[in-house]
Amino acid sequence: MSETMLTVILALVKCVFSLAFVMQIVPLLIWAERKGAAYIQDRPGPNRAHILGVRAGGLIHTLPDVFKLITKEDVVPSHVFRPLWALAPIISMSVALVTFSVVPWGDQILIPAEIAEKYLGTTGPLAVNLQVADIDGGLLYVLAMTSLGVYGIMLAGWSSNNKFSLIGGLRSAAQMVSYELAMGMGVVAMFMTYGTTRLDTIMQIQSESILNWGVLLSPPVGLVAFILFWVSAFAECNRNPFDLPEGEAELVAGYHTEYSSLRFALFFMAEYANMVVASSVTATLFFGGYNIPFVNGAMLREHIDLVLIAIGVGGGVFFLFAASIAFGRRKDPFYAAMEAFKGPRPNKLAPVGGLNGLLYRALHDDTLRQHEWKIFTAIWAGAAAAHFGLIGLGAMNIASGMPLLTEIIVFVTQLNAFVVKVLFGCWMFIWVRWTLPRFRYDQLMDLGWKYMLPIGLVNILLAAVWLLIDANTMRLYAAIP
Amino acid sequence: MFEALLFYTFSALAVFAGAMVITRRNAASSAIALVASFFCLASMYAMLGAHFVAVIQILVYAGAIMVLFIFVIMVLNLREDNDPGWNLSPRAVLGAGVGGLVGLTVFVGASAARSMTFMPTDKLDPNFGTIEQIGYTLFSGRYLLPFEVVSALLTVAVVGAVVLAKKEL
Numbered sequence: 001m002s003e004t005m006l007t008v009i010l011a012l013v014k015c016v017f018s019l020a021f022v023m024q025i026v027p028l029l030i031w032a033e034r035k036g037a038a039y040i041q042d043r044p045g046p047n048r049a050h051i052l053g054v055r056a057g058g059l060i061h062t063l064p065d066v067f068k069l070i071t072k073e074d075v076v077p078s079h080v081f082r083p084l085w086a087l088a089p090i091i092s093m094s095v096a097l098v099t100f101s102v103v104p105w106g107d108q109i110l111i112p113a114e115i116a117e118k119y120l121g122t123t124g125p126l127a128v129n130l131q132v133a134d135i136d137g138g139l140l141y142v143l144a145m146t147s148l149g150v151y152g153i154m155l156a157g158w159s160s161n162n163k164f165s166l167i168g169g170l171r172s173a174a175q176m177v178s179y180e181l182a183m184g185m186g187v188v189a190m191f192m193t194y195g196t197t198r199l200d201t202i203m204q205i206q207s208e209s210i211l212n213w214g215v216l217l218s219p220p221v222g223l224v225a226f227i228l229f230w231v232s233a234f235a236e237c238n239r240n241p242f243d244l245p246e247g248e249a250e251l252v253a254g255y256h257t258e259y260s261s262l263r264f265a266l267f268f269m270a271e272y273a274n275m276v277v278a279s280s281v282t283a284t285l286f287f288g289g290y291n292i293p294f295v296n297g298a299m300l301r302e303h304i305d306l307v308l309i310a311i312g313v314g315g316g317v318f319f320l321f322a323a324s325i326a327f328g329r330r331k332d333p334f335y336a337a338m339e340a341f342k343g344p345r346p347n348k349l350a351p352v353g354g355l356n357g358l359l360y361r362a363l364h365d366d367t368l369r370q371h372e373w374k375i376f377t378a379i380w381a382g383a384a385a386a387h388f389g390l391i392g393l394g395a396m397n398i399a400s401g402m403p404l405l406t407e408i409i410v411f412v413t414q415l416n417a418f419v420v421k422v423l424f425g426c427w428m429f430i431w432v433r434w435t436l437p438r439f440r441y442d443q444l445m446d447l448g449w450k451y452m453l454p455i456g457l458v459n460i461l462l463a464a465v466w467l468l469i470d471a472n473t474m475r476l477y478a479a480i481p
Numbered sequence: 482m483f484e485a486l487l488f489y490t491f492s493a494l495a496v497f498a499g500a501m502v503i504t505r506r507n508a509a510s511s512a513i514a515l516v517a518s519f520f521c522l523a524s525m526y527a528m529l530g531a532h533f534v535a536v537i538q539i540l541v542y543a544g545a546i547m548v549l550f551i552f553v554i555m556v557l558n559l560r561e562d563n564d565p566g567w568n569l570s571p572r573a574v575l576g577a578g579v580g581g582l583v584g585l586t587v588f589v590g591a592s593a594a595r596s597m598t599f600m601p602t603d604k605l606d607p608n609f610g611t612i613e614q615i616g617y618t619l620f621s622g623r624y625l626l627p628f629e630v631v632s633a634l635l636t637v638a639v640v641g642a643v644v645l646a647k648k649e650l
Contacts, residue, residue, distance in 0.1 A: 004483070084509060136611045137536040144536050147544030151516070154548070158509055158555045166555060173552045177545070197612055 006120055014132045018100050026272040027062040029426055033272075034058065036430040054375050069268075072261035077160075080258055084159040089259065089266035092152030096273035099145040102138040103280050104203050105418050106130035106290050106411045107297035112403045130411070131200060138199035139191055142281055143184055146236050149274065150176040153238070153245055156267070157255040168254025171441070172238065172245035178448035179235035179242075185456025186228035189463040190285055193217045199284055206288045207296040214286035218466035224459045226286045228452055230428075233278040235448070237271060240433040244441060279425025280418070287421055290414040300410045304398055307409060312391040319384045488528060495521035508554045512547060519543045531610040 031046075035058055038045025046058035054060070076082065109128045116126040135141060150173055157169015191197045194205055194217075206212050215222045235242040246254030256267045283289055291297075300307055397405050439447070498521060501514035519542045526535035608614045619628050 081507070081509075084513065087513070135536075136532045140533075140536040140540060144540035144544055147540060147548070150548055151513075151551075154551055154555065155509070155513070158551070170552070170555060173548060173555075177548060177552075180544070 003122070006122065006126075010128060011132065014130070015101070018103075018105070018132050019097060021105065022097055022100050022273050022276050023269075025276045025422070025426070026269050027066070029272045029275065029430075030065070031059050031062055032427065033430050033433075034061070036427070037434045040431075040434040054372055056372075066265075069261055069265040074262065075260045077258050079161045081159040081161060084155045085258070086263075088152050088156035088159065089263045089270070090152075091155065092149065092270040093266045093273065095145055095149045095152065096270045096277060099142055099277045100280065101132035102135060102141050102199050103277075103284050104129070104131040104200050104289060105280075106414050107203075107207070109407045109411055110403075111407070115404055129200060134198070134200055137197050139187055139197040139202075139285070143180070143187060146183075146274075146278075147176070147180050149236065149270075152267075152270065153255045156259070157245075160255070160258040162258060164251045164253075165255050165257050168245045168251050168257075172255060175235055175238075175242060175244065175444060175448075178445060179232040179452075182228050182448055182452035182456055183232035183236065185453065185460060186225040186232065187285075189221050189225045189456070189459045190214060190217075190229075192460065192463040192467060193221055203284065203289050203291075207291055207298075209296075210288065210291075210293050213288045213291075218463065221459055221463045221466060222286065224455065224462075226282070228456050228459070229285070230282060231447075231452065233282065234429070234432065235444075237274040237278055237429070239271070239275070239429050241436045241439050242444065243438060244444060275426050275429045276422060279422045279429070282425055283418065283421035289421070290418040292414070292417045297410060297414065300413060301406060304406045304409060305395070307413060308391055308395050308398065311409075311413070312388065315384075315387045315391070319380070319387070323380060484528060487524070491521045491524045491528075494518075495525070509551060512551050512554060515550075516543045516547050519547070529610075530605050533610055533612050533615055 035045045046061040047055055049055065049058075049060040049064050051060055051063075076085075107130065109130060111120070111126040111128065113125040116122045116124070120126060133141075153172040153176075154169045157165045157167075157172065160166070194202050194214075196202060202214075206214065210216070213222075215226045234240075238245050244254075245251075246256065251257075256264055259267060292300075394405060394409060495518050498514045498518035502511045502518065505511045505514060519538060523535040523538040523543075526532075526538060618624060
């Protein structure tokens with residue numbers, strides 16, 4: 001295999017990984033949105049759809065949703081301007097996905113020389129950057145791509161040839177242009193502080209110590225920049241309290257009123273993909289990305305045996321804790337009522353119709369919840385066994401000296417840290433959406449132009465002052481003649 | 482080889498999008514075609530090793546200026562019957578003739594240059610086109626004064642536009 005081929009294949013693998021990363025979180029977020037809304041509004045949320053009696057806490061609802069959206073009729077209203085109308089959802093979705101390509105999701109993997117030479121045909125060890133595009137203006141690229149997201153919404157609003165959609169599109173354009181400035185100001189202060197716009201260099205700086213994490217850098221510049229960036233991210237994703245473009249109370253559904261079936265699904269998914277990307281950029285820029293607090297990649301590599309023990313013990317505690325919560329629920333009143341209902345026939349919650357329901361009833365005569373417990377116990381025990389088996393296997397292999405395995409364990413550990421940060425960011429989006437009311441339009445513009453932009457400018461000035469007085473942050477400049 | 486493939490693809494796309502800009506009846510379609518052409522140009526810059534210019538091209542032209550263009554198009558509510566259509570006035574013929582002549586000259590000139598080789602980007606200085614390098618070029622000595630004068634000019638332009646647009650301040 002030649003070097004070029006290897007580069008191309010590696011790039012393709014990384015592209016697929018980054019697309020899959022974003023696209024896999026999207027259905028999970030749709031579920032989390034529904035359950036989160038239900039939790040905040042004190043109701044059970046989705047709990048009916050099931051596969052052979054397994055409802056998985058409403059997670060199954062996403063499947064019929066996808067099926068519904070794919071099989072629905074694709075209505076093309078006669079009054080739309082077809083070419084741009086068809087292009088708009090594609091722009092929305094693809095812009096959301098390509099932004100992720102500069103985000104590093106793990107430390108560099110070093111494939112040892114003997115393996116790389118034997119299987120990949122390289123000379124010497126192979127270092128793989130876990131980032132699709134390692135470009136110089138990484139942060140600027142993020143800004144550039146998010147600024148393109150507005151095209152999807154604007155074109156959808158305009159080409160729908162409908163007043164409500166047009167107003168939605170106009171609002172979106174005005175809002176995005178305003179908040180892009182605030183976001184840019186926040187980012188400018190950050191790359192002044194870091195001294196670079198390369199996201200992998202930013203990650204290296206943050207790997208050194210938790211004190212180097214973006215929010216803590218040259219206080220309060222990092223913190224203010226984070227707040228500016230995060231508020232603007234809400235506006236750029238068109239999430240509540242900034243969801244005026246689709247304000248359903250006054251604009252029907254805003255820019256996507258005329259869309260149905262898969263075209264609507266693209267807009268819907270783009271919203272969630274934008275959330276994932278915004279959270280991951282925030283995590284990378286301000287919260288140490290893939291770094292675990294107080295433990296960086298070098299430490300993980302050095303004490304890989306301790307890491308294995310920690311994963312083993314931590315996993316054990318997690319399994320016990322989660323199991324005690326899950327099985328403790330057997331005593332809750334709802335469960336007691338279910339028990340009381342148990343008779344010769346399946347309980348009322350078991351769906352009546354459909355082949356799925358028939359199949360379930362043919363197979364079982366216990367309650368739906370008991371049935372779920374049985375299946376979950378099996379899955380739980382299997383997962384626990386697999387967890388400890390893998391830990392044991394890892395321990396044996398590391399004892400016999402396998403550097404590649406160390407790299408893989410470090411990668412998985414750090415990827416987990418990254419995913420936790422991203423998911424927490426996404427939960428913030430959901431949390432805020434179901435907590436705050438929507439802004440009025442003048443409030444939205446006031447916040448963007450009269451508060452966030454001046455604060456951003458002052459923040460840049462502060463960052464410059466910090467650069468002057470703190471020689472430590474100047475270390476990157478010293479490297480250049 | 483790979484680079485040549487990318488180069489020809491993107492240049493063909495850029496020319497195609499450019500042609501779309503001037504042939505579409507619909508103003509919004511023209512604007513979107515222009516955005517596409519900016520994109521292709523940005524990819525050319527990236528292939529030349531000028532990543533910063535490429536990103537700024539997208540950020541400023543596609544992300545800000547064209548958004549305002551489309552905003553205006555949306556508000557103006559242009560209809561296709563506002564469009565005067567094709568007419569062969571002497572000025573149009575003259576313009577087409579001059580344009581064609583310039584295009585021909587460029588094409589002949591480019592074909593005459595025998596040494597049409599692709600610039601291998603790995604022979605460039607690794608710092609070429611980075612933000613640091615551009616910053617040093619702009620802010621150390623030679624270009625500092627022009628840069629500051631241009632920024633003052635832009636400020637004047639912004640203030641002037643506001644003064645002209647606002648009837649009472």
